[in-house]
Amino acid sequence: MSKIIMPGLLWSLAMPWAASAQAPDSVARVAPHAPFIVGAYAQGSIIMAHTYAIRHLVASHPTGFEINLQRQTTGAAPWHAWYKFPKIGLALTYYDFHNPVLGYAFAASPYISKTFSRGPKHDFSFRLGAGLAYLTNPYNQETNHKNTIASSALNATLQFRFEYDYALTPHLGLLVGAGLNHYSNGATTKPNFGVNLPSVVLGLNYHELRPAPTFNAGGPLPAEIGTNFINVSTSLGFKQRTEGDKHKYLVNSLTLAVGRRVNRKSNLLLGVEGFNDRSLKATLEDTTRAGGQQPDVKKVGVFVGHELLFGRLAFVSHLGFYVYAPYKSSTAYYERLGLKYHFTDAVFGAVDLKIHRGAADVIEFKVGARLPGHRPEHIADFR
Structure with a gap:
């Protein structure tokens, strides 16, 4: 897990475009308005000792805060229906490692969230995102040689999470979740053992419209199938x-x-x-x-x-x-x-x-x- 991050560089550039871009085989359609969801969450984590080389850094319990903006897809592109109308979002995350060797992390992660179960008052989903992170205290042979997690300030981040959103009011939802945050530079510089942060999440979501209207649930088959x-x-x-x-x-x-x-x-x-x-x-x-x-x-x-x-x-x-x-x-x-x-x-x-x-x-x-x-x-x- 600690080495599979850097594809998030392209994800961070392409994911917002893919949310609205038509697939090459699609035709223009008029979809309902895609409502916004704004969230604010607290996170509590531990550092996973996935290799002996970072065991001296696992004593602290990092805490974080996240704000995000997402949109509920409604059928503007055929693939929305194929994936049961996922949500597309951008998460901004701050982490305090509570360890002067590691310092702090700031990350921006575009993501997609696929629903397993959705109803008028609940939404159970799986979220996957990747992007860029800035770590304030990278490895330095003279001044910070104990930080074997990352040797560069700029890193990639991977974030995946199971989330459950329960409607407290027509617009306000209580969110609980469990997942993992990961930071790594993909071995561009060394040492680079990366850090895995299993996390629990608690926060609130504001829904512009719940439930969101959708259309084109059947959707046409792509013309490229079999090509x-x-x-x-x-x-x-x-x-x-x-x-x-x-x-x-x-x-x-x-x-x-x-x-x-x-x-x-x-x-x-x-x-x-x-x-x-x-x-x-x-x-x-x-x-x-x-x-x-x-x-x-x-x-x-x-x-x-x-x-x-x-x-x-x-x-x-x-x-x-x-x-x-x-x-x-x-x-x-x-x-x-x-x-x-x-x-x-x-x-x-x-x-x-x-x-x-x-x-x-x-x-x-x-x-x-x-x-x-x-x-x-x-x-x-x-x-």
Whole structure:
């Protein structure tokens, strides 16, 4: 958990647009007004000792305060109905770690909240958000060497939570929740063990209109279901090898994938990609005897992937295996989590986190193109 954050950079940029953007296969419709919900919550937490390297920091009990603004989707885009009309919001969070080594945290997190059960007086939902956080006391070798949680002031944050909102009046709701806040820089600099804060939440929501009207619950099927496509993309990222080596090494990749829109919410992919990690070359030069032969640090992998679609925005997950890796610097497999946004039907950008067995390897900033493929004459109804 402590290493899977940095895709929140793209989420923080794209999520507000996705709330109102039409999917490429949608048509214009007139939806009811999307009412606002304004909330203020107190949070109480503990620091999870997920690794031995931060056990000296788990004695305090952080407390926080959050304000947020959200809107209830009502059907302006077809995907609203596919996800049972989720809420889209922005949370501003303040945390006091009650520890001078850690200091304070300030975070801004766009989020989406999917309802499991909704009625005239209650709403039980799951919320997922990601964004940016500022930590006031990052690691410093001379002045703050005990902070092994984060070595940079700017971090990414992940927030997920179960929430129950009960109507006290037609406009005022009591909210209780339980979830987790996480801060990490994705191993861009080291040390970076990240911090996990299991939290309980208590607060109030003001509802502009409750319950909110909705339309287009059936919704048309996307025209792209059953269509194949090709993705071509390239990425770059930077990583630090060790605390002592402050140099940021370039990592880049080239990816070719074939995909298929299998239903309203999902794309499946199969691809091949090549990687060039220059930090591995630096490691070899430090460890190889003078004049010794060095293996190739370039790698080739194949992967299977899934994209969970929210209009033009998609949450990406991949599982890959190296088929060419002369230098055995990591596990034989890798994972990738990220966020992808289609600026047009053909051009997309993404921020991904490449992972080796739960440990962050590199943050990938990606740009690519989607090429149209074949659409079968007969496609099944995936409704």
